[in-house]
Amino acid sequence: xxxxxxxxNHKTADVEVRESIAFDRERIKKGLVGLRNxxxxxxxxxxxxxxxxxxxxxADGDLSMVERVKKFLAEFHKFPLEVLxxxxxxxxxxDGVRHLFRVASSLDSMVVGEPQILGQLKDAYEIGLKEQxxxxxxxxxxxxxxxxxxxxxxxxxxxxxxxxxxxxxxxLAKKIFGDLGDKVFMLxxxxxxxxLAARHLTGSGVKDVIVANRTYERGLALAVxxxxxxxxxxxxxxxxxxxxxxxxxxxxRSYILEYSExxxxxxxxxxxPVFIIDISVPRNIDPxxxxxxxxxxxxxxxxxxVVDKNLNERLKESKKAEDIIDKEIDVFFDWLHSLDAxxxxxxxxxxxxxxxxxxxxxxxxxxxxxxxxxxxxxxxAMNAMINKLLHxxxxxxxxxxxxxxxxxxxxxxxxxxxxxxxxxQDEP
Amino acid sequence: MVLTFELALTSYFIxxxxxxxxxxxxxxxxxxxxxxxxAFGFVFHTLNIALRLFISGHMPTASLHEAASFxxxxxxxxxxIIEYRYKIGLLGSFVLPGVLVLMLSSSVxxxxxxxxxxxxxxxxxxxxxxxxxVGEAALAVACGVGIMYLIQQRNVKLKKLDGLFHRxxxxxVLDEVNYRLIxxxxxxxxxxxxxxxxxxxxxxxxxWRWDPKEVWSLITWIFYAAVLxxxxxxxxxxxxxxxxxxxxxxxxxxxxxxxxxxxxTFHGFE
Numbered sequence: 001x002x003x004x005x006x007x008x009n010h011k012t013a014d015v016e017v018r019e020s021i022a023f024d025r026e027r028i029k030k031g032l033v034g035l036r037n038x039x040x041x042x043x044x045x046x047x048x049x050x051x052x053x054x055x056x057x058x059a060d061g062d063l064s065m066v067e068r069v070k071k072f073l074a075e076f077h078k079f080p081l082e083v084l085x086x087x088x089x090x091x092x093x094x095d096g097v098r099h100l101f102r103v104a105s106s107l108d109s110m111v112v113g114e115p116q117i118l119g120q121l122k123d124a125y126e127i128g129l130k131e132q133x134x135x136x137x138x139x140x141x142x143x144x145x146x147x148x149x150x151x152x153x154x155x156x157x158x159x160x161x162x163x164x165x166x167x168x169x170x171x172l173a174k175k176i177f178g179d180l181g182d183k184v185f186m187l188x189x190x191x192x193x194x195x196l197a198a199r200h201l202t203g204s205g206v207k208d209v210i211v212a213n214r215t216y217e218r219g220l221a222l223a224v225x226x227x228x229x230x231x232x233x234x235x236x237x238x239x240x241x242x243x244x245x246x247x248x249x250x251x252x253r254s255y256i257l258e259y260s261e262x263x264x265x266x267x268x269x270x271x272x273p274v275f276i277i278d279i280s281v282p283r284n285i286d287p288x289x290x291x292x293x294x295x296x297x298x299x300x301x302x303x304x305x306v307v308d309k310n311l312n313e314r315l316k317e318s319k320k321a322e323d324i325i326d327k328e329i330d331v332f333f334d335w336l337h338s339l340d341a342x343x344x345x346x347x348x349x350x351x352x353x354x355x356x357x358x359x360x361x362x363x364x365x366x367x368x369x370x371x372x373x374x375x376x377x378x379x380x381a382m383n384a385m386i387n388k389l390l391h392x393x394x395x396x397x398x399x400x401x402x403x404x405x406x407x408x409x410x411x412x413x414x415x416x417x418x419x420x421x422x423x424x425q426d427e428p
Numbered sequence: 429m430v431l432t433f434e435l436a437l438t439s440y441f442i443x444x445x446x447x448x449x450x451x452x453x454x455x456x457x458x459x460x461x462x463x464x465x466x467a468f469g470f471v472f473h474t475l476n477i478a479l480r481l482f483i484s485g486h487m488p489t490a491s492l493h494e495a496a497s498f499x500x501x502x503x504x505x506x507x508x509i510i511e512y513r514y515k516i517g518l519l520g521s522f523v524l525p526g527v528l529v530l531m532l533s534s535s536v537x538x539x540x541x542x543x544x545x546x547x548x549x550x551x552x553x554x555x556x557x558x559x560x561x562v563g564e565a566a567l568a569v570a571c572g573v574g575i576m577y578l579i580q581q582r583n584v585k586l587k588k589l590d591g592l593f594h595r596x597x598x599x600x601v602l603d604e605v606n607y608r609l610i611x612x613x614x615x616x617x618x619x620x621x622x623x624x625x626x627x628x629x630x631x632x633x634x635x636w637r638w639d640p641k642e643v644w645s646l647i648t649w650i651f652y653a654a655v656l657x658x659x660x661x662x663x664x665x666x667x668x669x670x671x672x673x674x675x676x677x678x679x680x681x682x683x684x685x686x687x688x689x690x691x692x693t694f695h696g697f698e
Contacts, residue, residue, distance in 0.1 A: 175593065176584060178600035270663030273599065276624070294666055300589050307590065315454065 001405075003141060005096040006069050006088060007054030010110050013087035023048040025127070032133040034076060040065050043138040047103075049120045051110055053257050056100060058137040066090045092260050097332055100141065101325045104149040106158070113158040113314045118149045136405050141334065148328045154356030155324060158317040161310035165193065166200035168306045169277050169298075173201065173245055176275050176296060180205040183255035186338035187211045188236055193279055197247050202226050210243060212236035214250065221351045237261060240383065241268040246276045248284050262289040277303070339408045341397045347413035347417050348393065352386045429483070430539070433497070439469030439532050440504075443520070444528040451521035454591050461510070462520045470504050477501060484541045489557045491542060494689060495497035496534035498557070499684065502565035503527055506609070510569060514605055522572040523639035527567025533685075550678045552627030556620055560645075564680050567652065569610035574670035577602040581667055603666050606673055607659065614652045619644055644683040651676050 005163065008021065023031055028046045032273035040060035047054045055073075059065050070088055088226060091099045102108045106117050125142040128134035153159050162168040171179075178182050185206045187198050190213045204207065209228025213219030222228035231239060240246070242261070252257060266274075273294040278285040285298055289296035307321040338344075360379065364370060394409060410416075443465035477498060480488035488494045507523045510516070521523040576596060583593040596602075624642070625635040636642060655672045658664035 101680075172584065175580070175596075175598050176600065178598035271665055272663075275664060293668075296584050298587065305587070306589050 001058060001091045001137075003096045003100075003137065004059045004061070004065065004069075005054060005068060005091045005099050006057070007047075008051060008084075008087040008089065009052035009108065009172060010091060011053075017079075017083065017087050018050070021053045021073065021077050021257060022050075028124075028127055029131055031076060032128070032131050032196075033073060035069070036133055038068055038072060040068070043128075043135045044133045045124055045138055045142065047121060047124040049117065052103070052108075054103070054137060056141070058135070060373045063090055066092075067251055078243065081417065092332065094329060095140060097329050098325060100145050101148045101328060102322075104145040105152040105321055105325065105398070107152075107318050107321055107325075111163055112311070113160075113163070118146065121149075126196045128332065130195070132414060136409060137336070141332065144328065144332050147277065147324060151328070153322055154393040156317045156320045158314055158321055159315075161186070161313060163307055163310050163314065165279070165300075165303050165307060166197045168303045168310070170198050170200045171364075172202045172306075173298075174204070176273055177244060178194055180299070181207065184208040184210065184242050185228075185245045186236070186239055186247075187213075187222065187226075188246060188248040188256075188284075189213060189280065190218055191249035191279070194247045194249035195222065197277065197279070198222075200227065201245065201247075206245065210239050212239065236263070240265040240274070243338040244272070244274055246274065248276065250284055251280065251282070252284050257285045257289070259286050259288045259292070262292055263284075266292055266295065279303070300310060300400050300408075338412070339405050341404065343404040343406055344408050344411060344417065345397055347391060348415055349386075351415060351417065356382050356386060429479045432472045432479065433535070436472035436476060437470045437535055439465045439472060440524065440528050440531050441694075443469060447520040447524045449656065451518060451592075454595050459517075459520070462524070466504065466507070466520065466524060466690070470501075470508065471662075473497070473501050473504065473567070475555070480541060482543070483616045486544045487554050487557055489561070490544050491538065493534050493537035493539050495561075495684075496530055496537065497567065497688060499561050500527055500530040500534060502561045503568050506562070506565045506569045507620055510573075510605060510609070514601065516573075516576075517595055518576065518597075519572065522576050523569055529567075552623055552630060556623040556627050558580060559616050559623060560620035563613045563620055564684070566609045566613030567673070568677055569678055570606050570613060570673045573602055573606045573609060574673035577606060577670040582668070599666065603669070604671060610652060610655060610669075610673060614649075614656060617645075617649055617652065621649060641683065641689045644687050646653065648676065648679045648683055651679055669685065670673065 008017065011042065012016070013021075023046055027046065031046050035046075035057070040062075041057055042060035045056040047056070051128060055069065057069070057411065069090075071081060073088075074084050080268055099108070104121050106113050106120055109117055117209075120247045121142070125134070125146075128138065128142070130234050142405075143237060162171045173180060178311075180201070183206055183210065185198070190211070198209070209223065209226040210236065211219040211223040211228060212228070212233050213222070213230070214233045216230060219233075220230040237257070240257075248257075271294050271307070272320075273296065275299045276285060276289070276295065278297065281300060285297060285299075287297065287299070289295050294358045303406055356379075360382065363378070364375070393411060397404075397411060443462045446458045446465065448461040449455065450462060468554075472543070477488050481598065489498050503523065505526055507519065507527070511519055577599065579592065580596040580599055580602060583589060583596070584599065621642075624645075628637060629635045653668060655664075655676065657673075661670055
């Protein structure tokens with residue numbers, strides 16, 4: 001039995017394939033039942049997101065197992081196996097564990113470091129728990145994956161810095177204004193991207209919103225959505241004296257805001273800083289105004305540059321994350337190996353011997369002068385008792401029970417053996 | 429007594445190294461170490477000043493060594509207050525190097541305790557020196573914060589959003605702290621000049637003697653008064669205030685060292 005990961009993701013399958021293999025909540029339940037009915041599978045968890053479908057299994061490690069699962073997937077979704085086969089990957093044992101840890105830590109995501117995947121994985125684990133399709137091994141594995149992901153998040157900078165235009169704008173605004181709660185935000189024009197950026201800004205604490213759009217009604221609708229106020233487009237220059245953050249995206253073919261105008265506005269603003277984001281193409285705001293004191297002007301390329309640089313930083317950080325994952329894989333396999341029967345049996349006996357010797361020493365001390373012959377008789381009796389007491393547990397542990405892992409872990413708990421078997425202690 | 433000074437100097441030295449490492453590397457652990465060593469340094473330094481006070485029986489600002497040492501101590505005090513109150517990242521990297529330089533210059537000056545001329549023994553001395561040093565220390569830290577502002581402002585303006593951009597605080601916080609420090613330092617400086625005048629009247633019979641130290645203090649005072657005026661009335665903020673607070677500190681340093689080294693002054697410390 002081993003850990004087995006079979007699945008596909010945005011790198012191996014295009015969206016049509018991903019769609020047809022995706023599981024919704026109900027289908028996950030059915031799928032889990034179906035998987036557990038396959039011979040050779042003892043535990044199963046299904047993860048299904050828009051970018052990946054993955055099955056985490058505790059199953060027989062042979063190749064035919066993988067083939068059986070692939071066939072099951074094809075039949076379950078009524079999808080041609082030949083097409084599916086090309087998109088599916090399968091990782092066993094260490095590679096499987098590594099894959100899961102990388103997925104959980106968002107190293108395998110389309111946008112490295114994005115935070116959603118961990119929540120999705122937790123949900124998948126919850127369903128597995130509820131449906132009782134996961135057991136000792138996968139439970140431990142999932143808990144480990146979640147803790148690895150958290151470690152990666154706190155110990156590397158993989159999730160730091162904005163990787164979308166909207167977040168980059170918010171990040172910059174915060175570096176200029178600190179708290180955004182008392183800042184006034186003006187939306188010039190109502191393009192899709194500008195709206196998105198506006199949503200990020202209001203999500204980050206901006207309360208006071210002004211919308212100036214060429215069609216007043218459309219502007220009004222947006223203003224209502226952000227609980228702000230709409231003004232006539234021709235009046236936007238007046239509002240520059242109060243607006244601290246401006247996002248501009250109109251369809252104008254030339255500059256709608258010139259240097260001299262902004263210079264005048266800065267005087268009425270008493271030089272309070274203003275952050276202007278011009279995401280329109282062609283640009284709507286004279287780039288020269290960036291040279292005015294306390295005016296910070298960013299265009300779409302500037303923001304894209306920020307995003308690209310941050311993405312690069314994340315890729316660099318992912319190397320550190322891989323090192324953390326390598327270490328955690330070792331920890332997981334140490335635990336897994338501790339479930340092997342032989343070391344447990346050896347330890348059990350060693351434990352019993354230890355108790356025997358201790359008690360004999362005490363006894364001899366009390367009896368004070370005892371003949372060698374009697375000593376041997378007493379020891380013999382004690383050995384017999386140990387053997388008889390340990391016979392049944394030993395046989396059970398050595399047996400080929402399906403729930404052997406559970407037995408071993410139960411035995412270790414009942415007899416108070418360390419989580420690591422003695423024989424393996426000197427290994428890394 | 430010598431030992432406490434050396435221990436303080438060594439602690440400041442280590443803290444400064446860590447602060448510079450943090451600036452270059454951006455490692456959070458060094459930041460904690462920096463605060464711990466700076467705190468050690470401050471404790472030893474306080475002990476040193478207390479011992480000098482105890483032995484001599486007067487405010488330990490009688491020699492240039494003592495004055496530089498007490499000035500440094502005041503800067504570290506203000507640094508800890510701001511660090512505790514605002515928790516602005518990287519402040520140590522911009523203040524501690526200055527602390528170390530001042531402490532080193534204090535360490536090379538003659539250290540023996542001299543008796544104070546009888547005419548100076550007056551309770552005004554306490555008030556006057558403490559006000560002057562703590563006030564100037566606040567303006568010194570304002571200079572550090574101003575430099576931080578200028579770097580961050582340049583980052584945002586030139587769209588150079590590298591590691592330092594992420595680690596430096598927001599422009600608003602830096603501007604606020606800078607302004608706050610000037611509003612602390614300036615009144616203290618004003619009071620120091622007033623108490624100095626009263627002291628002068630008490631021992632020498634005249635309020636103002638046009639001593640170079642007095643003149644330069646007045647220049648510094650006018651400079652900062654102008655900074656505050658520009659900010660409150662002309663809306664000067666951000667970059668301009670930051671530059672002025674950096675320039676103002678040069679005037680303070682000159683009042684402090686320059687006057688003593690280049691001119692003959694009643695504030696001779698000897």
